[in-house]
Amino acid sequence: MLTVYGMKASGNCYKVQLLLELLGRPYRWVEINSAAGETRTPEFLAKNPNGRVPLLELEDGRRLPESNAILCFLAEGSPYLPTDGFARAQALQWLFFEQYSHEPYIAVARFISGWLPQDHPRRAELPRLRERGHQALAVMEQHLSRQDWFVGARCTVADLALYAYTHNAADGGFDLMAYPALRAWLARVEAQPCFKPQTH
């Protein structure tokens, strides 16, 4: 059986869980508390030298880190990964957008808002994180005002990756009222058969 090392509160980890649920694939979940340093122990660094979750472990012991690489690996051969070359490249485009232009602002704002004390110096980063996060949400809104899904005519890994930190962006102080197409898309993702909400 597949093993996922992950932290339930992390959107990057939730992505992997969500896809496994949508695919109906059985898996074992090993909870790793990165906030308590559990991704920096010698045991964990031997599994992933970059010291991050999620980490996928196959039945034969091979391991794969990086949430969006895991999504592509697991989705291969399923409708969640396009087969056409250009559509597949577009899915990758949105996965890289998510990790470079979306997650570093929206997920980090959520972390600072929800996990750090009220007087923590990193709260000074919030205005810039929110400005950049809103830029990413505006790019998504523009795209979703023209089509229902990020790539092609159905839900793919691109939607799942972007859903992970968009559905709870309010935790980081992002008001989604100004993004109607984005809110309709969140509801479409949640209406997928076997959809599982994030629990933490």
Place this chain on the structure above:
Amino acid sequence: MLTVYGMKASGNCYKVQLLLELLGRPYRWVEINSAAGETRTPEFLAKNPNGRVPLLELEDGRRLPESNAILCFLAEGSPYLPTDGFARAQALQWLFFEQYSHEPYIAVARFISGWLPQDHPRRAELPRLRERGHQALAVMEQHLSRQDWFVGARCTVADLALYAYTHNAADGGFDLMAYPALRAWLARVEAQPCFKPQTH
């Protein structure tokens, strides 16, 4: 013919140029000066709403942004993209590592060191950028002390993407003397037939 909108000084743009040269594919290069705001004009935003280079334009007018998505698209069917599913996922793993754990520190340190005035307030970010950048270089060094290439037994898109901002990391204040395996790998990439150095 393919068109690349890019900025010669950008490692993300150089990646695309390097792969096209290695593949021997003809292309047209349109220089876009993002430092002068040319990625934020209405004309450019109509091509890429996220306002970034590189941007690939196909003969039929379809466009693809995100450097590492472009690499995967162009490398499909060539030896630079593995065909085995797990090896392909490992190439993606390193591409996401590059965009999340490497480029935001090493490329940004290079930008601040080389493009901003000596008294610019963003210079205060340099110590943290260098600490995180060295963490990424250490992960690469550990991997390359065991194998010649990031994935499998030959140069792939993973190596090209990581080469782009590692070969000139010294511009951002990173001394590579402590990374002998990494320096030997840089030389292996540069020994690829049809290798083209970055010019800017």
